[in-house]
Amino acid sequence: MQHLLFNMLTLYFFANIVVSALGSVSFVVLYIVSLLGGNFLSYLFHKDEYHYSAIGASGAVSGVIYSGILLLPEMMIYGIIPGYIFGIGYLIYSIYGIKNKVGNIGHDAHFGGAVAGYLTTILYDYRVIYEEPITVIALLIPIIILFVLMKLGKI
Template sequence: MNLDLVTIGVIVANVLVSLKGFEDYAFRSKYIFNIGAIHRGEHLRMITSGFLHADMQHLAFNMITLFFFAPIVIAYLGPTNFLLIYLGSLLLGSLLSFFFHKEEYHYSALGASGAVSGILFSAILLQPNMMINFIIPGYLFAIGYLLFSIYGMKKRTGNIGHDAHFGGAVAGFIITLALRKEILFQDTWIVVAMAVPIIILFVMIKMGKI
């Protein structure tokens, strides 16, 4: 698989910043997503936290996922739009996380999962019938992923930033549709099906169910 220079750059940036964070706790504490710090005006943490990871396993999982799906997005949309989706997904993931935890001043998070979720969803929209893990059609995986994220947000399951995952996925979904409007007409029912969990979440928020 041929990797574009922009993908290599993103992976290298994640690896270098994460390795620094592994060995320098003060560095990690300065740039990690933290509600209290963001309330104090340290908004840059919403971006910098996406280049830090908890451990090598966390880093490897995100970068391997990016390795497989970034080439699809770049092939269809180009490197500039790939970066737009990556950073937009990272930011929306952080914003949704802030929305759900804004009163929890000690809440912290880190990782590129929101950004990577956006790239994953972009790739699925561009190739909705791709097989995930060789057995699951991409669009079905996407729907299940969002529904599980909603469940995780409601139940607070595990030490996982479900809200950041969801926000990143939604950003990838919306930006890709904005860039390739013809998908709405070519794969209308798949787009609608993938949008259903997004609508469910907003209805649940409106009703105070989450």
């Protein structure tokens, strides 16, 4: 219940930004692509674990988070946390969660969804690359770190 509440609260903070910038149809597409991206990365991590099962939309919510940050990097969460700090911290915690198998949470789905949301947002509005290059690069860093750790067999 706590995880669901956190996801819904997060969706509340970020969804309107994405809908306002990209439109309702694009938001739904981004949400579904992020959901699939989260499921795909989760599958890659657990394809040989026949006992593994997961349910939820955390990957989709993560995609919305990353999209919202790309589209409005100056946003503040709870009035005190810059959106980009929240997003980077979220993915760093997800790396930690993947590596240490923290809780009964699909941290890998969070990550896959964030990557899908990041890429989908850039495809929909490539101007963010030119208008917010520091944010684009800052949000890319934890993504690169995860893939390097995966390649090195550290995760």
